[in-house]
Amino acid sequence: MRIALGVEYDGTDFLGWQRLTHGATVQGALEQALSRVAAHPIEVTCAGRTDAGVHGRCQVVHFDAPVERDMRGWVLGACSNLPASVAVLWAQAVPEAFHARFAARSRRYRYAILNRPVRAALDARYVTWERLPLDAGAMHAAAQALLGEHDFSAFRAVSCQAAHARRCVLGLQVRREGAQVIIDIEANAFLHHMVRNIVGSLLPVGRGQRPVAWPGELLAGRNREAAGPTAPASGLTFLGPRYENHWQLPAEVSA
Template sequence: MRIALGVEYDGTDFLGWQRLSHGATVQGALEQALSRVAAQPVAVTCAGRTDAGVHGRCQVVHFDTDVEREMRGWVLGACSNLPPSVAVLWAQPVPDTFHARFSARSRRYRYTILNRPVRAALDARYVTWERHPLDAAAMQAAAQPLLGEHDFSAFRAVSCQAAHARRCVLAVAVRRQGEQVIVEIEANAFLHHMVRNIVGSLLPVGRGQQPVAWPGELLAGRDRAVAGPTAPSSGLTFVGPRYEAHWGLPAEVSQ
């Protein structure tokens, strides 16, 4: 049987999603918890790996097992064996043809910037602080050239192992919400550090240090060396993937 799970996590204290031998990861914690519920080893496959410090609102994973448990048992059993910073939101059986990564039509990220003179206390783990006033409207205009399919080499980490840099951005929006400036991006897939590098190149526009046309020029130039710095991981949340409705997954990950 193949089972899909929705997983929420605070990534602050993890070295990222992917299982490692030398430190705490979200995948490692989840597999350990599920293995206890199953009383045998369980390995999961996720929709999209996240880096150290990045959070997940509804990561989707699948795993195969011949162990019979109620779906509620997988949820409650996993949660009781997970650290407080990770929770399984839901579980449901899926066809063997479903694949958390390859069946996803798109992925969504949200980057949250606290834009005020004083640093955060309560929300420090989930935002990036920017003390200088930001022009969210200028950032929104600057982000629009990123829409569509392009070579995103200018926003690709040097360590990125993807076979090529072409990705299709389906939606991008920047808006102000009180003291926060929120950047939301949806694409068919993302390169390593792509969202954080895009945000790092939108921030100088918001501060008035670069013109609105600059991110589009960076995109066309394909040179990571002249683009903005990588924005901190704390402000980034993987909102989740989207799947076609016929898979029957919860509405938050279906389209």
């Protein structure tokens, strides 16, 4: 039986999603917990890998269960064997054709910036601090040049292993909520560090150091060295993928 899970995690203390031979990863912790529930080795496939320090609101994974357990058993059993920073939100049987990565029609990220003179205490693990005032309206206007399908080489990490840099950004909004500036972005897929590099190029616009047209010019130039720095991982959360309704997954990950 193929099973899909929704997984929430605080990525601060992990070396990223992907299992490694050294150090703690979210995938490693989840597979270890599920293997204990099943009393059999289990490997999972995720909708989108996240980097060290990046959080997940509803990562989706699938695995082929070697034993029968009810869905509540998978959820509670996994949670009881996971560290406090990881939780399985739900489990659901899915058709054999379902694939957490390839069935996803899009992925969504949120970047949170605490924009005030004083650094964060309570939210320090989940935001990036910017002490200079930011113009969220200017950042939003600048971001609209990135909508649609483009070559995003200007916002691609040197270490990116994707076959090409063409991606389609379906939505990109910047707004202020009190002391925070929130950046929401949805795309069919993302390049390595793409969101953080986009944020790093919107921040100078928000500070008034660059014109609104600058991110669009960077996009057209396709030169990573000309763009802004990579924003810190702490402010980034993978909200989750979206799937077609016919998979009948929970509303938070359905189109």
